[in-house]
Amino acid sequence: MEAADTGHPRDSMVRRLTRAMLVVTLASSALTAGAAGLIAYRLLLAGEDRRLRDAAVDLVEESAGMGAAEAAAAAHDEQKELAAFGIHIALFSENEWLGGATGIPIHDGCDWSPLPGDSGVRLCGVRGHGHLAVAMERLESIPLLRLSLPLAALIAAGCAALLSLGVSRRVARWAARPLTELSEALSRIEPGGPIPAPLHA
Template sequence: MALEPADTGRPRDSMVRRLSRTMVAVALTSSALTAGATGLLAYRMLLAGEDRRLRDAAVDLVEEVHGLDDARARLEADAEQRELMAFGIRIALFSSEGQLGGDPDIPTQSGCAWSQLPGEAGVRRCGETAHGRLSVAQENIESIPRLRVSLPLAAVVAATCAALISLLMSRRVASWAARPLTELSASLARIEPGSPLPAPLTAQARYSEVNAVRTALVALLTRLQEALEQSRRFAANAAHELRTPLATLQAELELQAEMLQPPDTTLALERMHRTVKSLGVLVERLLVLADDTQGSLELVESVSLAQVVEEVLRALPPSELRRVEFEAGPLGLVSGDSHLLRQLVDNVVENALKFSDGGRVRVSLEETPEQTRLDIRDEGPGISEADSRRVFEPFYRSPTARAGKPGHGIGLSLVALVARAHRASVAFLPSERGAHLRLTFPGVQPRHQ
């Protein structure tokens, strides 16, 4: 079953943004709940304190008049009223027959409650009964009801302030929280094909969740490396085993071709010779693919791409050479291996000639201090955008290539492999006619004496 290509578009979200939004939501909720709970608790505590104050005043009065007759109790209640007025408290004393003394405007009441009389919003009364008499103390505490009304506003203000602070700090905090995953991603990005795993990836992670992901990735990468190494060894061994018999068979066919043979035999020998030669080229390419040049090639040799192109063109048959236009110009110096670069140029030129349908192939070089570009344009049917990314995979052949074009699906994968070994990029560019392949090599850095 073929695997679908990964979606390389822009991610719809990120962990940092998700953590930021979560922190803002938590801050809003927690600040609103905290402000509401704190305000409600403050309201209850203030109200309980005022009630205790009023009850104490009421209890003190009924205790003071215990054992006194109504006349003397009235005098004590009036005196207590005058004394408590300085503290904002009004008080009255009642018997079973009616009010004995104190503030005449205070009604009877048992327990503590808010006044329900018109014009007395914020008046709190507490009544205490003892020794057959009732004492009622009251106080105007409008600030406490206003506190109850201001609780929602306080919650909104607190939530707004928390949201602003969270917006300022959440991304930084979220980035810090996601740093272990960011570091793991950076370690994965530094992995080169065929090279050992970087030390940060093999070291034990600090956090258990990240370490679980790291362990799974290391196990997966290890299995992949083992599978790739096994594939390389198999391909290299198979190619080496094929090289000697193919060389022997080619030599035998060449010897037979030099002898006088009937015309039919001569034609058959030529066909066999071409087939064996093609198999030899296939084996050589398999050897290059199997060779672990990625990451181990020392780019110490300065090679002229112009000379490499000229060598490749000189080896072409005259009929194909006439179809190639090479714009001679800069030397196109790059650091690399001349043998591998010769195979690279040979493959791209051969591929362009094969698919140009008898049309012309244009090869050009452009050199700057930063990079050297090698462009190959043909006049063939071109290549689709989807195939332009897959043709560099080993053994992949596009529908156009499979339609009557000989090949093994190795040439462009070899080009991509050699390009990566030279730290170069290779890609098909959009073209109005035919295909346009561009190889971009880093410029040769001057050596300091």
């Protein structure tokens, strides 16, 4: 047993309870902050994917039954409308570019661009009626959010620990009072002596 434990059993118990409360507070706040940040990231990404997918579906449906020239004109018109919102779109027939923005790779589904130097570029491709429409948007803020989540979790856990430190010792003293009073009463009993009446219960 530690020297501090021998001289001050109550303080020792309070310190242990305080440390335990701080550990629980740190762990729970870090988990909560991390989970909240991950959910926020997923929701933001799902919202952006929905925008891109809707734009691609609109172009596929609009170009249904059109010849190559008409489909190309429709893609160019759609690109002009979407450019104001930071979205670029292209229309393909099989692997052949028909119209719209240039430099967009052929892509199915929604994912980050695999091209080098295009980190933060989100692509959503939709096939239909013999065409493939690919919508693209640059989303630098969302990858940065993903990187900042661990830091946010650590900051939140640190703040929670500081707040907890102010009250945990008082709570620990209150929680440990019955045990420490019992321990002190037992330590006053002489070997072979009678047990005080309050201790019988």
